[in-house]
Amino acid sequence: MLKNQRVNIYCKDIVEIMQEGLLVVAEDGTIQMVNHALENITGYSKEELLGQPCSIFKCDACKLLRQASSGAWCRLFERKEQVKRKCHLMRKDGSYITVLKTAAVLSDDQGQTMGAVEIVTDISEMDRLDRQLRQLTRTLDEESSFQGIVGHSRQMKNLFELVEKAAQSDFPVFICGESGTGKELVAQAIHNLSPRAEQPYIQVNCAALNESLLESELFGHVKGAFTGALQHRKGRFEAAHKGDIFLDEIGDLPMAMQVKLLRVLETKTFERVGDNRTISVDLRFITATNKNLPDLIARGGFREDLFYRINVIPIHLPPLRERKEDVPHLVDFFIKRLSRKNKKNIQGLSPEAMRIFMQYSWPGNVRELKSALEYSYVLAEGDRIRSENLPEYLKDGGNDFQAVDLPPAPAENLQQRQKQELIEALKQSSGNKSQAARLLGINRVTVLNRMRKYGIDLQRDVVY
Ligand SMILES: Nc1ncnc2c1ncn2[C@@H]1O[C@H](COP(=O)(O)OP(=O)(O)OP(=O)(O)O)[C@@H](O)[C@H]1O
DSSP states (O other): OOOHHHHHHHHHHHHHHOSSEEEEEETTOBEEEEOHHHHHHHSOOHHHHTTSBGGGGOOHHHHHHHHHOSSSSSHHHHHOSOEEEEEEEEOTTSOEEEEEEEEEEEEOTTOOEEEEEEEEEEOHHHHHHHHHHHHHHHHHHHHTSBTTBOOOSHHHHHHHHHHHHHHHSOSOEEEEESTTSSHHHHHHHHHHTSTTTTSOEEEEETTSSOHHHHHHHHHEEOTTSSTTOOSOEEOHHHHTTTSEEEEETGGGOOHHHHHHHHHHHHHSEEEOBTOOOEEEOOOEEEEEESSOHHHHHHTTSSOHHHHHHHOSEEEEEOOGGGOGGGHHHHHHHHHHHHHHHSSOOOOEEOHHHHHHHHHSOOTTHHHHHHHHHHHHHHHOOTTEEOGGGSOGGGGGOOOOOOOSOOOOOOHHHHHHHHHHHHHHHHHHTTTOHHHHHHHHTSOHHHHHHHHHHTTOOHHHHOOO
16 A cells, blocks of 8 residues: 555656646636646646636636626636536637536635646547537438428428428518427528528527516617616527527517517517617518417407518428328337437337327327337337337327317407407507507407497597
8 A cells, every 4th residue: 555645746647647637726717737638738838837827728618607707707716616517728729629627626724715626638539529420410310301300291291392482581481380390390490491591590489488588588688777687688689680580489479579579570670678779680580389379369369460470471380190191200210319329229119009109199299209209219128119118198099189279268258358458449549540450450440340340439438
């Protein structure tokens, strides 16, 4: 056994033999010690590094952490936890190298911070192979699909043609279809195939944020626009300039936001929250929903004028139960994908399992099929997924499922609501029918028709 003292002597040699780069910094980030491997990784000599600030490596992860830090110049000293992350360092010749960096704070016996140590592993070759693998996977996927979308049925082939044409135009595209039919994939394909492919593609889920957060997310805000707006912030519309903005779940957009979005669609201009300077953007709008928008309009939940604006090129994704001939192709596609990531040698479904897959109604569409396959893949042994490996619910064939949508409202309620909304709008616009029409997102003729239909009398019913 080596005595403690001897170990300390050998430590210096050990550090120099290590394949990983070693860097010790003082609390202010000044480099105190580096080993030979770090010289190799960064291209700097020891003499060039000692006494320099560690920011010499322009590490992207450190930059990000610094932005997130609430004061300390380095987040590591703030948190005092060991950090392990993939990052990029700038070498002496200006090139960037991908490394895995493990950093920890060094403290003395009293717990006083003395500095920090970083172990730097060169993973550039692994990173290159990883990218190559992902590229090959994409190519393989694309061979049996259209932009990663599997579909051999007539409906899907027609859809691919439409997607190609829509991609070439600048008109707004509206994608509808049940949940899990691949609307997100279609939106991405439109961008990828379009002249805007090299420009930004920005996706926003309109259902994920409340109204005020969504407003600042889309439009951006200036410092001080509201409590907590500590910095100027660009919104998603600006970020998507020259490219595409994909507004998913557009049916969930709050009414007040619908008016604002309409203006952006019409004028391609907007203002950041809290600012009066108008910003112009060049955008193509792609929207999607699994809701029935005409129905939602009739219930007063979506503006008719906005619907006409977004629905210039409608693309409808058929549910999987209406194109069962795609099921075996989807199965094949996902099993190949699973097998590339796992060690199993599963080639496909047994005839009985395939029969069950073909009979089931797939209410959750492709998303559900994909999950059912992942589940069965885990359970399967040998080279086939057998019926006993399938989730139990598949074996009942599934009930006859209708599109996920709002429950039909009784006609009476709907009419009552429409009448009340119209009275409210007329009140707000002091009886001016054109203004009331604008408030409701319908045209003046519809206002007149509805007034007649519901027997609304301005003097009797609309006191303003
Ligand atoms: N035709 C397809 N080929 C390959 N994968 C598909 C296909 N359709 C859907 N998928 C896959 O199914 C999953 C769901 O697709 P996606 O998120 O695009 O559906 P969606 O219609 O946007 O659903 P939602 O309305 O719930 O947001 C994803 O993993 C997607 O990759």
